[in-house]
Amino acid sequence: MIRRIAVIAGSRYPIRAPFAGGMESITWHLVEGMRRRGVPITLFAAPGSDPQLQAETIEVEPLVLSDAARADVAMPPEKTLREHHAYLQVMLELGRRDLDVVHNNSLHYLPIVMAELLSAPMVTTLHTPPTPWLEPAARIANAADIRYAAVSAATAEQWSGIVEATVIPNGVDLDQWAYGDGGDSLVWTGRIVPEKAPHLAIAIAEATGRRLRIAGPRPDPGYWGTFIKPHLGDLVTYEGHLTGHQLAELIGTSAAALVTPVWDEPYGLVAAEALACGTPVLAIARGGLPEVVGHDCGRLIEPGTEEAMIAAGASLLSETMALPRAAARRHAVEHCSLNVMIDRYLALYEELSTRRRSA
Incomplete structure (x- = not known):
């Protein structure tokens, strides 16, 4: 029985309507859809996310850098550095928690490369084709600790030379996206x-x-x-x-x-x-x-x-x-049903959690 799930969202945009993009929308509906079924979820998301989600914030407060560090000519843009340390902070926190499954719904490499430090298995959803950041992380990560889900067969095929992914298509809330009578435009x-x-x-x-x-x-x-x-x-x-x-x-x-x-x-x-x-x-x-x-x-x-x-x-x-x-x-x-998407993720969570318990 799945009792403790953590979902890691992207840090670039808050998870709130009106959504910045499809990934933010899917994250909101995934979390809310599971909670409606009584599944307990902790969400880690960007500042400003919907209060209804009761998300824990992905951010570093404060990002402390010495004058010597800031003077380093190789220092990356501070935005990149903050994102890196924010995800580092999240993964260290998750490593201290007793969880059944961690669902990585972000595009950052750190959750993948640090997955083997967790007590729980990880599901990583592939929302994009391979990127220069994600592809090397997936190649070096311990595959035994991560299962990948791709949002389409086309995306799974793009990743096929790197990881094997279960296809779980995105879904939409059929109550929210209600039938309309059409028009001329x-x-x-x-x-x-x-x-x-x-x-x-x-x-x-x-x-x-x-x-x-x-x-x-x-x-x-x-x-x-x-x-x-x-x-x-x-x-x-x-x-x-x-x-x-x-x-x-x-x-x-x-x-x-x-x-x-x-x-x-x-x-x-x-x-x-x-x-x-x-x-x-x-x-x-x-x-x-x-x-x-x-x-x-x-x-x-x-x-x-x-x-x-x-x-x-x-x-x-x-x-x-x-x-x-x-x-x-x-x-x-x-x-294209949200309920079908949630059913498939819950089945994958249960499979991974059962396998970990029996290992």
């Missing part, structure tokens, strides 16, 4: 950054004369000012960085959702959220998106040049908008 949601490429969604909307509503955080002022802001007007509008219920209302009153990454999207949470609202999805087939968007509820654009993808998107848009909304919702219920 298109919608694009997510972080407004170059790799998510909302400028391609804008180009598809302009090519077809369809109104597009955009929502999400704007962490890259240069990209926003150059590629997005000049196009805002009657056809393209920015709706803000919306909370979950506001975002569900926006998506549920849209005719189709555009998902336009120009990198290998590890999962594609915004596509799953749209489908849960009954909104068909037109997406670029990068990374895990083909696993999320079925032919009954969306259409896929083959990756290529921007001009080719815009032309393909414009060609497929009417077909996408004509797909039945009930089929989109049904696909989300069957393939």
Whole structure:
């Protein structure tokens, strides 16, 4: 019986709505979903996280550096140093606790390389392709103390030469992302950054004369000012960085959702959220998106040049908008459920905890 679980979140953004990105959203829903089932969880998260989570803070107070240390010409940026020591502090604290499982839901290397110091086994979720920080850590870490879960088969394949990962797709809360009756506009949601490429969604909307509503955080002022802001007007509008219920209302009153990454999207949470609202999805087939968007509820654009993808998107848009909304919702219920994700993690926790107890 699992009685004591610790979850390590990312330290870059608080775990609170409106979420900075999909990883923050998944962490919040994972913790809250398990607590609703009576599973006791301690969350370590960035300052400013939702008070409802009762998270312990990932931070160093204070970060003490002598004048000699600060004078070192090899000193990295203080932000990097603070993050390193914050995770070091968390792992040392976890090493002092009696736990059944530690779930590493961060992108930092220290939880992986220090996992063998814990009394409990660790589950590490792979949310990204291999990175220069995570890949070496996974190669040298004691594999007997860590099990990896990948958010899609595509992500598991990217890591296949380094670690073996169980595929546990992300899930969405089907109550929060409620079925909507649709509308006439298109919608694009997510972080407004170059790799998510909302400028391609804008180009598809302009090519077809369809109104597009955009929502999400704007962490890259240069990209926003150059590629997005000049196009805002009657056809393209920015709706803000919306909370979950506001975002569900926006998506549920849209005719189709555009998902336009120009990198290998590890999962594609915004596509799953749209489908849960009954909104068909037109997406670029990068990374895990083909696993999320079925032919009954969306259409896929083959990756290529921007001009080719815009032309393909414009060609497929009417077909996408004509797909039945009930089929989109049904696909989300069957393939993108938060409850299914939680079931799979709990089964993995129990397997690891049982194995450790019997060792």
